[in-house]
Amino acid sequence: MQDQSSDHAVLLAAAAAGDSDAFRRFYLDTVDLISRFIGSRTAVDVTEDLVSDTYVRALRSAEQFSDRGRPAVAWLITIARNVISSHYRSSGRPTVFNPGDSRLAATPENHVEQRDDEAEVLVALAELPARQRQILMARFFDDRTVGECATDLDMTEQAVRAMTYRGLQALRVALEPSPVEVQRV
DSSP: HHHHHHHHHHHHHHTTTOOOOHHHHHHHHHHHHHHHHHHHHHHHHHHHHHHHHHHHHHHGGGGOOOOOOSOOHHHHHHHHHHHHHHHHHHHOOOOOOOOOOOOOOOSHHHHHHHHHHHHHHHHHHHHHOOOHHHHHHHHHHHOOOOHHHHHHOOOOHHHHHHHHHHHHHHHHHHOOOOOOHHEEE
């Protein structure tokens, strides 16, 4: 997991120095994740624009990224959150909270906690090897079957099941609270 994070940090450092190919690679590696993050919080018709705005802001502030143990994707998600907030402020429309939506928690406070948890999962997903990330996102975000994933990725169903298992194990480890977090609770 650390390799993916350090790769992103290296790509951002190169982009800050003017390497457009490095930023292109960072973009290609993270755009699906950021699109899902923004798309889950906004209307479909503005998602693409907000994703673009996120990457424009990221490129403009790439030199400000500092790899202090925090993954570059977490930094990018923070930028995406700010873009979403700016969008809602400038549009004059408040964030819609639909209590009938089964994906949402019963109270606004729980809703915020749930969204933070989702962001944590997305960051952990971004740190997985690309193939594991593809499979987990297809299986659990896109509701694809094992057979559909196998066909799409030119793999056997058994290989998809094994990769799903290994990806979920890696996510479980990444999302386990640290001893400091456990003590605070």
